[in-house]
Amino acid sequence: DGGITQSPKYLFRKEGQNVTLSCEQNLNHDAMYWYRQDPGQGLRLIYYSQIVNDFQKGDIAEGYSVSREKKESFPLTVTSAQKNPTAFYLCASSMWDRGYGVFFGPGTRLTVL
Amino acid sequence: AQSVAQPEDQVNVAEGNPLTVKCTYSVSGNPYLFWYVQYPNRGLQFLLKYITGDNLVKGSYGFEAEFNKSQTSFHLKKPSALVSDSALYFCAVRDYSGGGADGLTFGKGTHLIIQP
Numbered sequence: 001d002g003g004i005t006q007s008p009k010y011l012f013r014k015e016g017q018n019v020t021l022s023c024e025q026n027l028n029h030d031a032m033y034w035y036r037q038d039p040g041q042g043l044r045l046i047y048y049s050q051i052v053n054d055f056q057k058g059d060i061a062e063g064y065s066v067s068r069e070k071k072e073s074f075p076l077t078v079t080s081a082q083k084n085p086t087a088f089y090l091c092a093s094s095m096w097d098r099g100y101g102v103f104f105g106p107g108t109r110l111t112v113l
Numbered sequence: 114a115q116s117v118a119q120p121e122d123q124v125n126v127a128e129g130n131p132l133t134v135k136c137t138y139s140v141s142g143n144p145y146l147f148w149y150v151q152y153p154n155r156g157l158q159f160l161l162k163y164i165t166g167d168n169l170v171k172g173s174y175g176f177e178a179e180f181n182k183s184q185t186s187f188h189l190k191k192p193s194a195l196v197s198d199s200a201l202y203f204c205a206v207r208d209y210s211g212g213g214a215d216g217l218t219f220g221k222g223t224h225l226i227i228q229p
Contacts, residue, residue, distance in 0.1 A: 004156075006156075031215075033216050035216070035219075040122070040221060040222075041221060042203065042219045042220055042221035042222050043157075043203065043219040044219075045216040045218075048215060048216050050215070056215070058216060088154075090156055090157065092157075092216075099145050099162070099164040099207075101147055101159055101162055102147075102159075102205075102216070102217050103159060104149075104156035104157040104158075105156050106155060106156045107154070107155065107156050109154065
């Protein structure tokens with residue numbers, strides 16, 4: 001988990017509310033990612049960003065939004081349009097080199113009440 | 114499109130016995146392959162990767178994996194299992210070709226249970 005911080009660790013949201021999950025890295029990595037983890041489904045890519053001020057949709061971007069204003073930060077907003085937001089959210093980062101591997105933060109568990 | 118299959122939801126092994134967690138992949142080009150481990154309510158920890166070269170890759174905590182191109186497999190192995198190896202294991206792939214650092218594609222994970 002070293003070098004990538006996510007906050008909060010646990011988050012509770014009422015239906016209809018937007019919430020923002022924080023992700024910060026001090027590894028000087030170029031790329032950052034958001035994954036969603038559900039039991040039995042593995043990890044699915046929500047959004048990724050290869051450089052500042054640019055990001056691309058992953059496999060399940062609907063109902064989510066991101067920004068990348070700084071190299072170190074890649075916050076994820078879960079909007080009210082996301083129909084089933086309860087999940088474990090993992091932020092990750094990587095160097096530009098495709099063989100470098102991806103390193104993960106400790107995760108945020110979001111529960112919709 | 115690339116994909117990863119982990120055919121076993123759960124693997125049970127007695128402590129001290131060898132263990133194998135299976136992974137097969139599909140990519141259009143040459144693969145970069147990775148194994149990660151996850152403990153409850155934690156992020157994923159990197160175990161090992163295959164980029165090129167020797168088909169047998171050694172990683173953290175005594176784990177190793179064997180790349181088999183003809184069978185498109187990358188099975189994770191350990192000669193002698195420990196109870197502390199009990200966790201959720203993920204195999205992941207990234208296509209060698211293409212530009213930029215897009216994300217890894219993950220399998221659904223395999224629960225490894227080591228029985229004392």
